[in-house]
Amino acid sequence: MRTNDVMLKTATKVVTFIILMFAVHIFFAGHYTPGGGFVGGLLTASAIVLLMLAYDIETVKKIIPVNYVMLTAIGLLIALSTAAASIFFNVPFFTHAYDYFDLPLFGKTSLHSAALFDLGVYLVVVGVTMTIIQTIGEDE
Amino acid sequence: MSLVFLIFLPLIAALFIPLLFKKLGRIHTGWFVLIVPVILFIYYLTLLPTTLEGGTLVSELSWIPSIDLAIVAYIDGLSLLFSLLISGIGALVVLYSIFYLDKKREQLHNFYVYLLMFMTAMLGVVQSDHLISLYLFWELTSISSFLLIGYWYTRDRSRFGALKSMMITVFGGLMMLGGFVLLSIMGNTYSIRELIAQAPELAGHDFFVWALVLILLGAFTKSAQFPFYIWLPDAMEAPTPVSAYLHSATMVKAGLYLVARFTPIFAVSGTWIWLVTGVGLFTLFWGSFFALKQKDLKGILAFSTVSQLGLIMSLLGASAMGFHVENAAETVFKYAGFAAIFHLVNHAVFKGSLFMIAGIVDHETGTRDIRKLGGLMSLMPVSFTIAMIGSFSMAGIPLFGGFLSKEMFLTAMLAITEFDLFSMDVWGLLFPVVAWIASVFTFIYSFYFVFHTFAGKHKPEELPKQAHEAPIGMLISPAILAVLVVAIFFVPNFVGKWIVNPAVAAIQPFLYDSPSDVHVHVAAWHGAITPELAMTIGIFLIGGLMFWTLRKWQRSYDAFPDKVSLNRLYDHFMYMSDGGANRFSAVYMTGFIRSYLVYMFGFFFLIVLSTLFLNEAFAFDLTDLAPIGFYEIVIALALVGGTITILAAKSRLTAIIALGAVGYSVALFFVIFRAPDLALTQLVIETISVALFLLAFYHLPKSSKKEERIGFKVGNGLIALGVGATMTLVALSAHSQKILPSISEYYKETVYSEAGGGNIVNVILVDYRGFDTLFEITVLGIAGIAIITMIKLRLTKKEGQHENK
Numbered sequence: 016m017r018t019n020d021v022m023l024k025t026a027t028k029v030v031t032f033i034i035l036m037f038a039v040h041i042f043f044a045g046h047y048t049p050g051g052g053f054v055g056g057l058l059t060a061s062a063i064v065l066l067m068l069a070y071d072i073e074t075v076k077k078i079i080p081v082n083y084v085m086l087t088a089i090g091l092l093i094a095l096s097t098a099a100a101s102i103f104f105n106v107p108f109f110t111h112a113y114d115y116f117d118l119p120l121f122g123k124t125s126l127h128s129a130a131l132f133d134l135g136v137y138l139v140v141v142g143v144t145m146t147i148i149q150t151i152g153e154d155e
Numbered sequence: 156m157s158l159v160f161l162i163f164l165p166l167i168a169a170l171f172i173p174l175l176f177k178k179l180g181r182i183h184t185g186w187f188v189l190i191v192p193v194i195l196f197i198y199y200l201t202l203l204p205t206t207l208e209g210g211t212l213v214s215e216l217s218w219i220p221s222i223d224l225a226i227v228a229y230i231d232g233l234s235l236l237f238s239l240l241i242s243g244i245g246a247l248v249v250l251y252s253i254f255y256l257d258k259k260r261e262q263l264h265n266f267y268v269y270l271l272m273f274m275t276a277m278l279g280v281v282q283s284d285h286l287i288s289l290y291l292f293w294e295l296t297s298i299s300s301f302l303l304i305g306y307w308y309t310r311d312r313s314r315f316g317a318l319k320s321m322m323i324t325v326f327g328g329l330m331m332l333g334g335f336v337l338l339s340i341m342g343n344t345y346s347i348r349e350l351i352a353q354a355p356e357l358a359g360h361d362f363f364v365w366a367l368v369l370i371l372l373g374a375f376t377k378s379a380q381f382p383f384y385i386w387l388p389d390a391m392e393a394p395t396p397v398s399a400y401l402h403s404a405t406m407v408k409a410g411l412y413l414v415a416r417f418t419p420i421f422a423v424s425g426t427w428i429w430l431v432t433g434v435g436l437f438t439l440f441w442g443s444f445f446a447l448k449q450k451d452l453k454g455i456l457a458f459s460t461v462s463q464l465g466l467i468m469s470l471l472g473a474s475a476m477g478f479h480v481e482n483a484a485e486t487v488f489k490y491a492g493f494a495a496i497f498h499l500v501n502h503a504v505f506k507g508s509l510f511m512i513a514g515i516v517d518h519e520t521g522t523r524d525i526r527k528l529g530g531l532m533s534l535m536p537v538s539f540t541i542a543m544i545g546s547f548s549m550a551g552i553p554l555f556g557g558f559l560s561k562e563m564f565l566t567a568m569l570a571i572t573e574f575d576l577f578s579m580d581v582w583g584l585l586f587p588v589v590a591w592i593a594s595v596f597t598f599i600y601s602f603y604f605v606f607h608t609f610a611g612k613h614k615p616e617e618l619p620k621q622a623h624e625a626p627i628g629m630l631i632s633p634a635i636l637a638v639l640v641v642a643i644f645f646v647p648n649f650v651g652k653w654i655v656n657p658a659v660a661a662i663q664p665f666l667y668d669s670p671s672d673v674h675v676h677v678a679a680w681h682g683a684i685t686p687e688l689a690m691t692i693g694i695f696l697i698g699g700l701m702f703w704t705l706r707k708w709q710r711s712y713d714a715f716p717d718k719v720s721l722n723r724l725y726d727h728f729m730y731m732s733d734g735g736a737n738r739f740s741a742v743y744m745t746g747f748i749r750s751y752l753v754y755m756f757g758f759f760f761l762i763v764l765s766t767l768f769l770n771e772a773f774a775f776d777l778t779d780l781a782p783i784g785f786y787e788i789v790i791a792l793a794l795v796g797g798t799i800t801i802l803a804a805k806s807r808l809t810a811i812i813a814l815g816a817v818g819y820s821v822a823l824f825f826v827i828f829r830a831p832d833l834a835l836t837q838l839v840i841e842t843i844s845v846a847l848f849l850l851a852f853y854h855l856p857k858s859s860k861k862e863e864r865i866g867f868k869v870g871n872g873l874i875a876l877g878v879g880a881t882m883t884l885v886a887l888s889a890h891s892q893k894i895l896p897s898i899s900e901y902y903k904e905t906v907y908s909e910a911g912g913g914n915i916v917n918v919i920l921v922d923y924r925g926f927d928t929l930f931e932i933t934v935l936g937i938a939g940i941a942i943i944t945m946i947k948l949r950l951t952k953k954e955g956q957h958e959n960k
Contacts, residue, residue, distance in 0.1 A: 047913035049831035113911040143939035
């Protein structure tokens with residue numbers, strides 16, 4: 016019998032967003048300060064797990080209708096194509112490029128193709144972690 | 156016509172045999188086959204004048220030129236003699252088999268394909284000048300002989316005999332290959348002719364004795380010498396034409412050929428003389444002694460073949476003595492080589508005919524058991540005559556070829572007593588004595604064979620068939636051979652001059668420059684009572700007396716128990732190597748992962764530790780160590796405490812928690828060693844894995860949730876200690892002798908300028924060495940998919956439910 020965890024659910028609503036924000040922060044900050052795609056991905060996954068603990072797997076599936084296997088595949092594809100893109104510029108496989116751009120809203124920003132690769136890592140980690148937890152959780 | 160092509164002629168003909176069998180089934184396939192050996196025989200006859208002059212013929216087919224591999228057909232007196240035997244007796248055997256094998260009931264296409272394959276192999280063996288192609292053909296004889304022995308493959312005995320002969324001859328063949336390789340290394344050539352030319356230099360080489368022994372092993376196994384003769388009696392399960400051809404006239408003589416061919420190289424060695432002569436003589440005695448124990452006609456002939464092969468082998472050994480004697484061509488030593496070849500021809504002729512007679516008796520009465528046979532003399536007069544001629548020749552009775560070779564054999568054995576090298580002067584007297592005793596037994600079993608089959612009382616009630624004379628076609632081949640047996644007695648010097656002398660000149664090039672130098676005059680009557688003649692008369696008297704009383708003492712053979720025979724030894728060896736290997740595997744392949752881990756860690760610990768100390772790689776250097784801080788000590792204590800708790804915990808739950816504690820302590824270590832990325836990752840991963848452990852614990856079956864400490868095992872403890880100590884020592888040594896500076900300086904300098912980043916760890920992961928990361932996330936993906944497959948796809952559980960009941 017499931018009790019009505021009002022406090023847990025309420026706290027989750029707030030905390031999940033904080034964790035997600037932190038995860039995104041740590042992901043983007045990775046190139047200069049500790050963090051990166053791997054930890055960012057794990058934190059994101061932990062936010063979703065928290066949701067699953069407070070509610071249940073079916074509800075979370077409705078809230079975030081993501082196929083995590085597909086997410087893993089997309090992550091791998093992004094990582095691989097980032098690495099492979101360099102060969103079109105006649106430079107060795109896995110050569111990254113970066114430069115400063117003037118973007119609207121952000122101003123002068125450094126953009127680095129390594130961030131794209133890290134995005135691939137991030138998606139794979141989220142995808143795999145969630146696949147594992149969801150598969151085991153749904154198991155009878 | 157190219158000689159190499161002729162070697163392959165039978166094999167090429169074999170390609171058409173199945174077609175002829177299927178399309179022209181009304182004509183016995185053997186008639187087509189017969190053409191091949193007849194052509195070959197006639198062609199080889201035309202080469203006789205060449206070898207008589209001491210000439211040789213060479214023809215080469217390049218096979219793999221880059222490694223100097225070729226098929227070289229080389230014809231001198233010795234190869235020509237063998238080629239004539241192979242093609243001549245081959246033709247007679249094919250003719251015989253046409254009447255022996257039924258065209259409707261037998262799978263003739265198989266039979267003749269194998270037989271032609273064998274013919275090619277045998278011609279290749281005797282004509283090859285190249286060591287490797289000689290080996291190739293040698294193995295082909297083993298394989299085709301295997302196929303022929305197992306021709307009636309539905310019978311157990313056939314398959315057993317085929318396998319046995321295969322195991323023994325292939326063992327010998329492989330040993331021989333080893334000898335060949337050593338020889339080719341020593342002489343730096345594959346050509347036998349060139350090796351013979353440099354024989355004096357080879358004798359001093361380190362490999363010389365090895366090559367000698369290995370090549371002899373090949374020759375002894377093929378030629379059924381003691382103790383390898385055991386396959387030959389079992390090979391009698393083959394159809395009789397096969398026994399007549401392979402196991403009396405040709406294949407078993409391949410070993411003799413090998414010994415004869417290599418005599419010029421190895422004759423300098425005392426080991427060679429002792430081994431070849433000694434083993435040959437012992438085989439002669441052994442075979443002749445046990446031939447009388449046999450009850451099967453072909454069994455008697457098999458043992459007699461073994462014995463006669465031993466005789467020829469001992470003569471070949473004695474022929475090598477000529478190398479060590481001054482002016483040997485003038486002494487009695489010249490007889491050995493001549494007698495060997497002369498008897499080889501004699502034996503091929505009379506043994507072929509005897510086997511064919513045994514086949515006829517089997518064919519016409521339905522049994523080969525000598526106890527059931529008897530009194531066939533009047534029913535099968537022609538067969539009886541032929542059998543008598545063959546047997547009397549085998550026994551060495553005058554008017555038949557065997558008498559002459561037996562005389563020369565005794566002459567050669569007597570000559571050994573005069574030989575005073577290699578301590579022969581001490582043991583030499585033994586040789587003529589053993590030879591004489593063996594000759595007595597030869598005399599007895601020859602009479603036993605012919606008279607217990609054809610004389611005595613006829614027992615029609617015991618025979619499966621009504622006995623009657625064989626069809627004329629079956630009798631042609633043995634009759635031709637019998638005529639040859641007699642002809643050899645009357646014109647021995649004709650045979651000697653044309654066939655034997657060139658072969659002798661090839662075996663003993665150190666004695667004779669050309670075949671015409673061989674001055675051996677064979678005579679039935681030397682004009683005086685020579686010692687060998689006296690010995691022969693003794694053989695007749697004693698042998699005759701013993702044959703007369705055979706019924707009284709033949710039972711004493713039963714005193715030799717079957718259990719201690721060489722066959723039992725072979726069976727036991729095969730059983731042991733099969734079952735023993737199984738049992739040995741069962742001892743260490745326990746099926747427990749625990750045992751395998753013990754092996755792995757045990758060997759790891761032994762190998763690494765011994766390498767460390769044997770190579771003097773251990774070093775202990777404390778100079779550039781960092782100071783140890785307070786926090787490090789505290790965390791290390793926590794870590795050790797956690798580890799001990801895991802080992803000592805009663806409950807698995809405690810162990811899981813302790814494992815988590817260890818993981819978090821490691822994360823703390825990362826913090827104080829300034830690795831924030833690692834610390835972050837370690838914390839999260841440790842949390843997840845502890846959660847997964849708990850999940851696994853929750854689902855454990857009730858019975859295994861019992862609280863129980865891990866039992867302490869001394870062996871496991873020692874291995875764990877050893878591995879731990881090894882790794883500690885390796886780590887200390889590695890730390891104490893850093894040879895090169897780290898490359899991390901480069902990363903520090905270029906992390907911003909080249910890669911546009913600030914976090915070295917992350918930049919290494921995604922930029923400098925992103926390749927690793929790419930495949931690590933692939934590993935993660937695979938793990939995810941694997942978990943899905945394991946959990947969602949439970950096909951086995953659904954299907955396997957009834958199996959568990």
